[in-house]
Amino acid sequence: MLLERKLCLMEIDARYVLEEPDYQDAPLPDSLELDLPIEGDRVLGEIYLPSGIYEAPHPAVILCHGIPGTNNNDDLAQCLRRMGCVVIRPYHRGAWGSEGTYSFSHCIEDAVALARWSREEVAKAYAIDPANIFLVGHSNGGNTVLNASRTLPFLRGTVAFCPYDHQGGLEHIPHSQLKDLFAQAASVLHVGRFEDLWQDSIQHARQWSFVQNAHRFQDRNLLLIGGSRDTVAPPEWMVEPLWKELEALPGTGHHKKVILPSNHALDTARLELARVIGKWIEEMVKEG
Numbered sequence: 001m002l003l004e005r006k007l008c009l010m011e012i013d014a015r016y017v018l019e020e021p022d023y024q025d026a027p028l029p030d031s032l033e034l035d036l037p038i039e040g041d042r043v044l045g046e047i048y049l050p051s052g053i054y055e056a057p058h059p060a061v062i063l064c065h066g067i068p069g070t071n072n073n074d075d076l077a078q079c080l081r082r083m084g085c086v087v088i089r090p091y092h093r094g095a096w097g098s099e100g101t102y103s104f105s106h107c108i109e110d111a112v113a114l115a116r117w118s119r120e121e122v123a124k125a126y127a128i129d130p131a132n133i134f135l136v137g138h139s140n141g142g143n144t145v146l147n148a149s150r151t152l153p154f155l156r157g158t159v160a161f162c163p164y165d166h167q168g169g170l171e172h173i174p175h176s177q178l179k180d181l182f183a184q185a186a187s188v189l190h191v192g193r194f195e196d197l198w199q200d201s202i203q204h205a206r207q208w209s210f211v212q213n214a215h216r217f218q219d220r221n222l223l224l225i226g227g228s229r230d231t232v233a234p235p236e237w238m239v240e241p242l243w244k245e246l247e248a249l250p251g252t253g254h255h256k257k258v259i260l261p262s263n264h265a266l267d268t269a270r271l272e273l274a275r276v277i278g279k280w281i282e283e284m285v286k287e288g
Contacts, residue, residue, distance in 0.1 A: 009055040012084035017278035027052030038113045041100030045090035054084035057129035062114050063089045066139025068185040079274035094190035102189040103200045111148035132156045132285050140164045147208050150216050157221035157284045162264050164233040166201045167209035172237045210242040218251030223280045225258045232264040
């Protein structure tokens, strides 16, 4: 019986992003609490473990939310777990119960710490394949993962959907409008003053600029997704300039751009979002 059980185990399979596989009598998917100290603050969240039908070790996805984090992308986490990934969904410092102060800089530091923790400390405990770790982020989470990835050469790939480029925002969006957005976010996050968010953005915008850092991805795997009706981070300001730079650079990275007909949260394209990301992750894992 044990031999027959092993023969039923599967590799990750993107077919099951949007449909349930046959779980047979394998252990069911499970969810655990994330409680990780980063710089002395407890970062909370959830860890989604795949069903026992999948062969270990598993690819891992660290899923970073935007600002203020009310859209935690739980639907996407469930889809990626269903296809065989371990999904780690944190709340950044200062957001939704996590200790510390929220800042854009801290979000990047959190993502770096989580990626290293996943690879070096808990890979065995959660059956994570250290050669197949992905960072995925939405909105400011896109800025988070693109900039964190620069210091994480071991990543298999990075996915940024409807990413917010702080430099692009300063160049194209009235500063009064940006300040209003940051003030609204500050009201539900632990940030002290909204001016702190504003200063964090303007002081680091050039350093974090997608275009300025395009060369860092010429040999890295990158999936960019935008929404054609996105008025918060329009792809013509946030995605297309980076894509144009990438196309002009030689390199060995697997790059893909997808524009979906939806808004900033991709509210009318959630299934397609999950399908696109799941299929790309599967391709990167199998190519590796």
